[in-house]
Amino acid sequence: MLFKRSPSLSEVPDAAALPANTPLMSTRGIEKSFPVCPGQTYVLRRITVDIKPGEFVSIMGPSGAGKSTLLHILGMHDAAWSGEYFFMGQPIHALAPKERAALQKRNIGFVFQSYHL
Numbered sequence: 001m002l003f004k005r006s007p008s009l010s011e012v013p014d015a016a017a018l019p020a021n022t023p024l025m026s027t028r029g030i031e032k033s034f035p036v037c038p039g040q041t042y043v044l045r046r047i048t049v050d051i052k053p054g055e056f057v058s059i060m061g062p063s064g065a066g067k068s069t070l071l072h073i074l075g076m077h078d079a080a081w082s083g084e085y086f087f088m089g090q091p092i093h094a095l096a097p098k099e100r101a102a103l104q105k106r107n108i109g110f111v112f113q114s115y116h117l
């Protein structure tokens with residue numbers, strides 16, 4: 001065989017199978033910005049966090065602080081950001097859109113605050 005097959009996303013381990021002290025979600029330097037003449041307006045700057053399986057996390061801040069933006073990045077709804085994001089050991093920042101969508105569909109659920117969203 002000339003080519004080695006890359007591991008399939010179906011081989012992503014269950015969160016319970018992660019080695020001890022391995023984060024379920026890990027981010028390094030996540031940033032999101034929007035172009036505003038004449039520069040950029042940052043919504044998120046240098047967000048670094050580790051969330052282990054079973055941990056409860058609260059994201060708090062004033063209106064406009066980027067809470068929903070961060071949740072949309074962690075939930076894999078938003079792909080227009082920079083930095084590194086690992087979910088169960090998978091490098092989300094390096095996945096193709098179809099791979100990211102398959103991983104999100106299999107592992108992430110969202111309950112929106114407003115039912116019409």
